[in-house]
Amino acid sequence: MLQHLLNLFFPKSCAGCYAILLSDEKIICTRCRHEIPLTNHHLLIDNEVMQKFYGRIPLEFGAALFYFHKKGIVREMIHLLKYKGHEEISELIGNWYGTQLKEIELLREVDFIIPVPLHKKRLKERGYNQVEGFGKALSATLEIPYDDQLLIRKLHTKTQTKKDLLGRADVIATVFEAAFSKEHHDKHFLLIDDVITTGSTLEACSKALLKIPGAKISIVCMAMAHS
Numbered sequence: 429m430l431q432h433l434l435n436l437f438f439p440k441s442c443a444g445c446y447a448i449l450l451s452d453e454k455i456i457c458t459r460c461r462h463e464i465p466l467t468n469h470h471l472l473i474d475n476e477v478m479q480k481f482y483g484r485i486p487l488e489f490g491a492a493l494f495y496f497h498k499k500g501i502v503r504e505m506i507h508l509l510k511y512k513g514h515e516e517i518s519e520l521i522g523n524w525y526g527t528q529l530k531e532i533e534l535l536r537e538v539d540f541i542i543p544v545p546l547h548k549k550r551l552k553e554r555g556y557n558q559v560e561g562f563g564k565a566l567s568a569t570l571e572i573p574y575d576d577q578l579l580i581r582k583l584h585t586k587t588q589t590k591k592d593l594l595g596r597a598d599v600i601a602t603v604f605e606a607a608f609s610k611e612h613h614d615k616h617f618l619l620i621d622d623v624i625t626t627g628s629t630l631e632a633c634s635k636a637l638l639k640i641p642g643a644k645i646s647i648v649c650m651a652m653a654h655s
């Protein structure tokens with residue numbers, strides 16, 4: 429009743445097009461739900477995500493749910509999720525994708541769902557990791573544990589002996605490390621992130637995980653940049 433009254437005075441709007449949501453619509457309206465650009469990657473073994481990482485990392489399975497365009501529903505949703513505090517969008521996308529990915533046989537042998545970690549500073553600013561809700565929803569649907577402790581993101585300052593062309597002596601680089609123990613040996617890790625663009629962060633994370641003996645990697649993301 430209270431929620432009903434609140435909605436009356438502060439109606440929720442669609443994260444895709446800002447139309448007022450009906451009482452049975454959650455986060456995005458029915459029209460946006462039908463118009464959102466789906467990749468259908470889960471239906472193709474040799475899809476664009478797999479192709480993106482050819483020759484970079486050996487992937488067991490790779491997929492993203494939506495196409496991310498410079499304008500449109502997906503961009504609006506991701507923007508609200510990352511910069512406007514709408515953490516609930518993460519879980520919605522996870523539940524959506526979870527029902528599709530449940531059909532993928534390869535994913536039944538996954539042992540851990542691993543989110544791309546945020547810098548501590550960014551985590552403090554935002555208050556949440558934007559992929560956590562997505563990962564936990566996938567974890568519940570696929571019945572695979574979610575582990576946000578294994579992969580660590582570090583800012584690494586290298587002092588170089590020779591100065592570079594700009595005269596800077598220090599180079600700051602992001603380094604990922606896997607804090608693994610024997611229980612992580614011979615496991616299949618499902619790495620998750622929001623949007624795949626160049627894939628360089630996912631590549632760096634995968635390389636850190638591949639230092640674990642017998643590790644296998646799969647990647648699932650909310651969206652993939654598409655021109």
Ligand SMILES: [Zn+2]
Nearest residue numbers: 442445457460
């Ligand atoms: Zn809409």
